[in-house]
Amino acid sequence: MSKPNMLEIHNLSAGADGKEILKGLNLTVGAGEIHAIMGPNGSGKSTLAQVLAGRGDYSVTSGSVTFNGAPLLEMKPEERARAGIFLAFQYPVEIPGVNSTVFLKAAVNECRKARGEEELDAVEFLDMVKKKTKLLELPQALLSRAVNADFSGGEKKRNEIFQMAVLEPRLAILDETDSGLDIDALKIVSSGVNKLRDPSRSMLVITHYQRLLNYIVPDFVHVLAHGQIVKSGGKELALELEARGYDWLPGVAGNGKP
Amino acid sequence: MTETLSKTDQPPAAASFFAGGIACGPPWLQSLRRQAQAHMEQNGFPTTDHEEWRFTNVASLRQLPLHAAESAARAIGLEEIKPFLLAPDGYCLVFVDGRFREDLSNLPGDGAALRAGNFQSQWENGARELEEHLGRHARTDATFFAALNTASFHDGAYVIVPARTEIEQPVQLLYLAASERPGAAVQARNLIVAAQGASVKVIESYASLTDASHLTNAVTELALAEDARVEHCRLQNENARAFHIATVQATQGRHSHWLSHSIATGARLARNRIQTVFTGEGGEAILNGLYLARGEQLIDHHTVVDHAKPRCESHEFYFGILAGRARGVFNGKIFVRQDAQKTNAKQTNRNLVLSEHAMVNTKPQLEIYADDVKCTHGATVGQLNEEALFYLRSRGIGAELARCMLIRAFTNDAVKRVTLEAARAHLEQLLTERFEELRLSSHE
Numbered sequence: 001m002s003k004p005n006m007l008e009i010h011n012l013s014a015g016a017d018g019k020e021i022l023k024g025l026n027l028t029v030g031a032g033e034i035h036a037i038m039g040p041n042g043s044g045k046s047t048l049a050q051v052l053a054g055r056g057d058y059s060v061t062s063g064s065v066t067f068n069g070a071p072l073l074e075m076k077p078e079e080r081a082r083a084g085i086f087l088a089f090q091y092p093v094e095i096p097g098v099n100s101t102v103f104l105k106a107a108v109n110e111c112r113k114a115r116g117e118e119e120l121d122a123v124e125f126l127d128m129v130k131k132k133t134k135l136l137e138l139p140q141a142l143l144s145r146a147v148n149a150d151f152s153g154g155e156k157k158r159n160e161i162f163q164m165a166v167l168e169p170r171l172a173i174l175d176e177t178d179s180g181l182d183i184d185a186l187k188i189v190s191s192g193v194n195k196l197r198d199p200s201r202s203m204l205v206i207t208h209y210q211r212l213l214n215y216i217v218p219d220f221v222h223v224l225a226h227g228q229i230v231k232s233g234g235k236e237l238a239l240e241l242e243a244r245g246y247d248w249l250p251g252v253a254g255n256g257k258p
Numbered sequence: 259m260t261e262t263l264s265k266t267d268q269p270p271a272a273a274s275f276f277a278g279g280i281a282c283g284p285p286w287l288q289s290l291r292r293q294a295q296a297h298m299e300q301n302g303f304p305t306t307d308h309e310e311w312r313f314t315n316v317a318s319l320r321q322l323p324l325h326a327a328e329s330a331a332r333a334i335g336l337e338e339i340k341p342f343l344l345a346p347d348g349y350c351l352v353f354v355d356g357r358f359r360e361d362l363s364n365l366p367g368d369g370a371a372l373r374a375g376n377f378q379s380q381w382e383n384g385a386r387e388l389e390e391h392l393g394r395h396a397r398t399d400a401t402f403f404a405a406l407n408t409a410s411f412h413d414g415a416y417v418i419v420p421a422r423t424e425i426e427q428p429v430q431l432l433y434l435a436a437s438e439r440p441g442a443a444v445q446a447r448n449l450i451v452a453a454q455g456a457s458v459k460v461i462e463s464y465a466s467l468t469d470a471s472h473l474t475n476a477v478t479e480l481a482l483a484e485d486a487r488v489e490h491c492r493l494q495n496e497n498a499r500a501f502h503i504a505t506v507q508a509t510q511g512r513h514s515h516w517l518s519h520s521i522a523t524g525a526r527l528a529r530n531r532i533q534t535v536f537t538g539e540g541g542e543a544i545l546n547g548l549y550l551a552r553g554e555q556l557i558d559h560h561t562v563v564d565h566a567k568p569r570c571e572s573h574e575f576y577f578g579i580l581a582g583r584a585r586g587v588f589n590g591k592i593f594v595r596q597d598a599q600k601t602n603a604k605q606t607n608r609n610l611v612l613s614e615h616a617m618v619n620t621k622p623q624l625e626i627y628a629d630d631v632k633c634t635h636g637a638t639v640g641q642l643n644e645e646a647l648f649y650l651r652s653r654g655i656g657a658e659l660a661r662c663m664l665i666r667a668f669t670n671d672a673v674k675r676v677t678l679e680a681a682r683a684h685l686e687q688l689l690t691e692r693f694e695e696l697r698l699s700s701h702e
Contacts, residue, residue, distance in 0.1 A: 053652050056644075081654035093649040097667025106663070107653035114654070146667075147649075163653065 004069060006031045006171055006202045007052075012063035013227075014051045020061065021047040023227035029171070032199040036213055036238060037206045039224035040246050045206045046090060048224070049175040052204075053087035054080050067171065081107075082114035084170030088160040088177050095147040100159075103147050104129065104166055111167060132165040136192045154185040161192045172196070173204045178212035190215030210242035225252040282412065283377075284384050290393045294408035301402040310401075313587045313619040314529055314558045319501050322471050323441035326412070327355040330436045334467070336362055339434060342465050345680035348428040349374055351415045354436050356444035358413050372425050372458070373418040377447070380416070388416060391451055395479045395509045401531065404505040407445045407477040414447030419456035421483075428680055430461040435472045435496065446476035452486035452514075459678045463493040464502065465524070471499035478506045482514035484538060489517040491681040495524035495688065498553060502528040510570075512538025519676055520576075521685060522549040522557045523692065533562035536570040536598075547576035548672040548685075550692055551584035551616075558587035561605075565598040565631075574605040577672045579665060580616035588620040590635065596627040605635040610642065610668050662693045 007029040014022045021044045029035050039045055051058050052065065054077035065072040067083060075083065095103070108128075109119040120128065133140055136158050148156050157177055164172050174193070178186055193203070193216050205216055213221070213235065221237040222229045223246065230251040231237065246252045283291075303320070304311040334354050339362055343350060351374060352362040358376035366372040373387075380388055399405040415431045433446050450460055464474055474496065482488055488508075496502050502525040508516050522528050534543045549557040563572040578586040588607045609618040622635040642664050650660035669689055676682040 055648055076657070077648060077651040078654050078656050078660075081652055087652050089649065089652075093643075093645045095643075095646045095649065095664070095667065097670040098646075098650075098663050103650070103653070103655075103663070106655050106659065107650075110656060110659070111654040167653065 005029065006033075006068055007204075008066045010064045012051070012060065012065060014047065014058050014060045014063075016047075016058050021058075021227055022051065024063065025224075025228055027222065027229060029202050029204065031202055033220065034197070034203045034205060034216065034218045036218035036221045036235075037204060037224050038208070038210075038221060038238065038241060040252065041208070043224045044227045045208075045224055046175055049087055049090075049173045049204070049206055052080075052173055053077060053085065078110070079114075081167070081169075082111045086164050086167055086169035086172045088157075088164060088172065088174045090175040090177075090179060092148045092151075092156040092160055094149045094151075096149045098147050100143045100145055100147050101129070104143075104163065107163075108166060129166060132162060135165050135195055136162045137188050138162050153180040154182070157181055157185070157189055158192070161189055161196075165192065165196055170200065171202045171204065173206070175206045176208060177205075178207055178209065186212065187215065210238045213238045223249055223252070225249065283381055284389070286389050287385075287392070291409045294393075294399050294405040297399045297405035298402055298409060301405065304402055310560065310589075313585070314527070314556060316501070316527065316529070319473065319527070322473065322501070324443050324473060325439075325441055326410075327435075327437055327442035327444045327472070329357050330355050332436075334359070334362075334434070334436055338467065339432070342432055342434065342463065343430065344461055344463065344684045345428040345430055348430055348680065350430040350432060351376065352432045352434070353413070353415070353444075353446065354434050355442060356412055356433075356446065371420060371423045372429070373416070373420070374429060375416060377414045377416060387418060388449065391479065391481050392449055393479075395481060395507050401505065403475050403503045403529075404477050404531075407447060407475050407505070411445040411447040411477070414449070416449045416451070417458065417460060418451045419453060419458045419486075421453040422455040423453075424457040425459070428459045428461055428678055430463065433464045433474065433476070435466040435470075435474065435500065436468060437472060438468050438470055440471040440499075441473070442470070443473040443475065446474055448476070448478040450478065450480045450488065450490065452480075452482050452488050454483040454511075455485040456483070457487040459489040459491075461491045461493065461678060461681050463495075465495050466497035466500055469497055469499065471501075472496070473501045474503070476502075476504045478504070480506070480508040480516065482508060482510045482516055482541075484512040485514060486511065487515045489519075489678055491519040491676060491678050492521065492530075493681065493684070494520075494522045494528060494530075496528075497524065498526055498555070500525040504528075504530045506530070506532045508534040508543070510534055510536050510538070510541040510543060513540040514538070515541070516543045517675075517677070518543065518545050519681070520545075520547040520549075520559060522547070522559070523688065525557075526554065527556045527558075529558040529560070531560045531562070533564070534572070535564040536567045539567045539569045541567070541570045543570075543572045544675070545572070545574040545576070546672055546675040547574075548669060549576075549578040549586060550689075551578070551586055552581040554583055556585040556587070560589045560591070562591045563593070563603060565592070565594040565601045565603060567595075568598050569600040570598070571602040572604070574607075575672065575675065576607045577669065578607075578609045578618065579612065579668065580609065580618060581612040583613070583615040585616070586618040586620075588618070588637070589623065590621070591623040592625070592633060592635075594624075594626040594628050594631050594633065598628045599630040601628060601631040601633070603631070603633045607637040608668075609637075609639045610665065611639060612642070612665070666693055
């Protein structure tokens, strides 16, 4: 009880273009915990991820979020990243013309500067990056290319987890990291994620399918529907959802709101 | 408000001042000058009523206290020009306020393969070699400003490469405006001749040493004979009060290869007319452009590629970044003549608009009279990609740095096409400084 919660979301409502998507969501994530967020399409899973990362397209209409005690919603996206939040994008953005290594070095050093640490020089940086590429079995050659440009779907997702390994966040949000991955790629990505498990690192794993959770085993599973968490449980809840679908849960079916 | 002149008003006062002003040169040049004067009168001083000048109003040029540049009042030494010399090992011809400065130049020696120097040194011996090319290339005097240059240029640079000779060191033509007195006008004139199978890389650069307004009206003619290869890099970074008008005319013989760069970052108003005509089969032209405008700047490029012969290729890539209240103009003309079958012409103009007050007018103009050709064109005007910005920021990169990274990325392709190392290094440096300024100014 004395350990402060890493992430506390209270009564969060948010939306885009005047449409409310999250409707009074509550969630608490302790340090070192892995929480899976599941739910049907359109339930607000990705919106939650984007709101936590600070995407400007979404506006928060009520509620609060604290990250290690600090008010998260007041921070700019880069400040959140520097404070230790990392979003693995569902659709990583291709940025032609921006070299992957230049990009990563800038990211690492901006984060280090913000934490009062010395910036890494080119040699130290490349050393560190080399070790991390092994973790994800990522071909080094990808780093000499432009960010995500002409990467295959699997490479993009691996690259997200690779960036996570490099930036060593406190809270990683994995937004449908399993989508578009074949089983081999899924195993590589999951094993990379598992290697990054740490008592001081929490994760929010957003997924539509239970499959990913066979590899990244969560401590808690939550079901998100209509912008609210309608059911929480342990990892066994994921199996139950796999077997029974979502419709049996109160508040999931379109006409069965509690 | 457009300013129109009736025929009887022409040429306007400023122009007539120059036209009659210079009478130097051998008789053949005198006759060229007279023809040019006639062209000026025919064309008239351009106004926005002229289709070619619709988006670029040069009326404000006539409000400058224009006068032919005099030799600099103060001594300009090597130290002062060093920052502008891009290839320390290369040849260079330095002009200060239009006056050739042999003491600051590095000319090829007597035994060298390359022949280069200033026109005036050739007038006495009749300048036969110049006579063959100067003012002889298609359409050079087709515009008012080009004709004004021919009618009144005082001196200029020639670069002549004999047949089957490759000149490895770059040749730089450096024009510096040093006058403190506002309104100094220089008619810069350059001639680059690459004989059969010859190859050369030329940097043509323009800069100001003071903040005073001035006019540079430049004409560069390039003659590429069969199999000749020329890389021509034009760097214009004059001060924010300057007017810069440029005409570049290439004539390309059979299987010749021209790589042209127009890097325009300076001047209050810059108008660049870059043209090539294929006079033999199998020629190739790559027209690469990068313009960066901010504040009240207007940077205009009009390109003309004339596919007069079959089996030639042209590739145009013009990229612009507009900030502040700046304007960009791009007009790309491609002619494919009736017997120019198997032509391959491609034109791309991309613009990045960084402020709501900046704007771009872009227009492709294709006139195709042959039927077996491949011609494509595309123009885009856009802002920074918000998705990419958010992605970078979500990794801890601050908003300003993220913007700079994306803007820089936009310029990459254009920079990479410059194979002339000295010019590319300079360009990288220039862009770094520009983006740093942009970053600082976004704090305001």
